Amino acid sequence: MTDNNSQEPRPGAIRRLFKWFRTPIGAVSLGFALVVSFVVGVVFWGGFHWAMEMTNTEKFCVSCHEMKDNVYAEYQGTVHQNNSSGVRATCPDCHVPKEWGPKVIRKIQASKELYGHFITGVIDTPEKFEDHRLYLASRVWTAMKETDSRECRNCHKFDYMDFTQQENRAAENHQKALDTGKTCIDCHQGIAHKLPEGYLDAYKKVSDDH
């Protein structure tokens, strides 16, 4: 759009805004501009993180009934929710990566979950959820398999695991897992949520694909 016509007195709103945006500051000092940008930067970066952390709480997760009535209800009483020491793993501890990069990627992927919640309502009844359970579980297993159960290992690290304090059956199998390069999810499926019908075959399929 070449616009050399000087007869037009006022360009469009976007053009005016862009022109204003590009105009150098005349009235304030460089120091003032720097200080203001720094303060604004701190506020925005802090705000961004505050907002991201707000979406990283159990309270936020169960604010949707899909989570509250299905997965959160099942998680009650499991070892990650109720145990002797009172240390608890909440939803994001297992389902959101701790490192910044993977965390942001996961948060962007979560926008599809918002689409499912607000537009398609793909799992908005217990029956629909049950129909999708195997698919949903397989997706989580796939993610765990791809990252070598990264979220489990935020707490459960082989390096600090004393096999001699474990029950023999567990110690033997953990040693075997370590030697053969298995990952947590290979054995520990359905520890916080209910397993769907045919889960073992579905898991084998996930395992074979990787």
Added chain:
Amino acid sequence: MKKQALISAIAASAMIAVASFAIAQSASDVQTLRGADVDEPIGVEDVFHQDKQRFTRNYRQQPPLIPHTIEQYQIDLKANRCLSCHDWTTAGERNAPTLSMTHYMDRDGNQLDRVAGTRWFCNQCHVPQADAPALVDNTFKSSGN
């Protein structure tokens, strides 16, 4: 003269002490606290949070007891956690005892590949072992003894 005699006495006793120490050293091997040579691996003592081995059956038809915890194992209409190790398809790789083949037979006597529905709920018959006092007196006499 007296001083010389004293010095030689001390020197002699010191030499005897050293010699006897050396003899003692060569005569008996040094005992290690570890109880094994350095290049010899020693196993860790077994830790059993449950009973050490499977119990002998008290009567022929007794369902074997479970020698491990089954807390939070999901056994319902959808899934059976026990079968992830004890089913014939997985028992070999998990080094677990396989279900008796009677558990793959339906009520009409047909052999199935999957565990029969009548045998699905393991803990109807099989229970974990527990070292607990008996709740009621028992005069049962095992036919095996």
